[in-house]
Amino acid sequence: MDELTMVREWETEGPGPSPRARAAARARLHAAMADESRTVASRGRALSRRLVFRASLAGLTATAVGVAVVVAQDTGDGHAPRMDEASAAEVLRGAAERTRALGSDLPVPRDDQFLYTKTYVERTPVKGGRTRTWTDESWMSVDGSRTSRRQEYGRVHHDPPLGEHEVAWPPTVYSKLKKWPTDPDELLAALRLGHAHTTVGDANTFLNACMLMRGPRVMPPGLQAAAFEALSKLPRVRVDRHDTDVLGRSAVGVSHPKSTFTFLFDRTTYDYLGMRLKGSVAKKVNGEWIQTGWYYETRTQTDIQVVDRIGQRGRASASAAS
Known part of the structure; x- marks a missing residue:
């Protein structure tokens, strides 16, 4: 046998x-x-x-x-x-399965609450040089009706309440994210934004998924798993089995050859650890904008809580969260 x-x-x-x-x-x-x-x-x-x-x-x-x-x-x-290439698809399906198995211990937030996130960010110049690090904390209004406090690279931004007709893509507020489909095929179609089924179109779809996961966002139940499973259906995704996240944890990376973003997963459990990207700074030279100062950036979100007010780091009280 x-x-x-x-x-x-x-x-x-x-x-x-x-x-x-x-x-x-x-x-x-x-x-x-x-x-x-x-x-x-x-x-x-x-x-x-x-x-x-x-x-x-x-x-x-x-x-x-x-x-x-x-x-x-x-x-x-x-x-x-x-x-x-199927290896990368298998990693993404494993990450989706892992996400569904773990679920979330966060209570379903009320519209008047905030979602607190803590993110470690590390940036290193492509050509070598000093590595810079930040620890960003953000408090995002659940429904966007209140002022949010968002921190990026150490700088604090006080985002005003979203206007009635204001549209941000990808959404940053939980109330809008929970309206997104959690069926992988439907989510993949939504992430395509009309792009054709070509190498460039697939790369744009992969980028859209990265933008959905990037930043101080909290995924409603089922959305993160659906995103990973949706990406597993894209051709040409590739795997890098020798990677690390901001905290030095051994990771496996998944990327698209035409994208500068890479998802990072724990190589033994497939837990989602964060992402890495290759970026640059726009600089105006002789009246034209050019991309310069290329860098690698890795970010890991380490803490997520439902809280009652900006500045609160511990979980909301049971009476307030019920």
């Missing part, structure tokens, strides 16, 4: 593992396969069209999860083999 037949038979016994267990076990499997790929590449063995399936059988028995097999292909130029 081969390993795949055994795994299929395990799936037929009992109710099966929880989504959280599946996501964690799948992540361990992918990490093992990635390590195997690097080991084989370092020994100079060709991996052309070979299946990498070197997870611990005992570990699979303990969790009894469905197995996703990743194809590693030899680039033919003597470099380490690249992981197939």
Whole structure:
């Protein structure tokens, strides 16, 4: 009996593992396969069209999860083999599954409350130089009817209440975000904003998803998971298995070759850690705006709370949040 037949038979016994267990076990499997790929590449063995399936059988028995097999292909130029594009899609689906399994311990906020976020930001010049860091804290009005306090790169902005006909895209207030679809296909269509199904159109769609996740936002239930699953349907997404977030945690990155943004996920659990981008500063030279001062920026949102007022960092009282 081969390993795949055994795994299929395990799936037929009992109710099966929880989504959280599946996501964690799948992540361990992918990490093992990635390590195997690097080991084989370092020994100079060709991996052309070979299946990498070197997870611990005992570990699979303990969790009894469905197995996703990743194809590693030899680039033919003597470099380490690249992981197939499906690997990035699998990471995104794992992140969506992980997000749904964990859920949220935040209470559903009232319109008169605020969403507090704390974000670490790190910026390093592309050509080298001093790395700058910020710890930004923001208090965003849930329905946009009150003044919000938003901090970016250490500078505090007092955003006035949103006007009746004022439209911000992507939305920053919870009351507008909760109207977005949580069906991955519907959300993908919304993120396309009419862009064609081309490489450039897909890159713009990926960018729109990054903009949706960037900044001091709190995702309503189901929206973040839907965003990751929607992106898994895009072609040409790619994976970088050797990354880190602001706090130095080992991460796997997912990006689009035509985008300067990268999502960062914990490489063993697929928890969403934040994102990295390549940006620049606009400068006017001889009457024309040019992009200069290129940098890499990584941001990680570490704290989210529902609070009653600006300046409050602890969770709102039970009576106020009910």
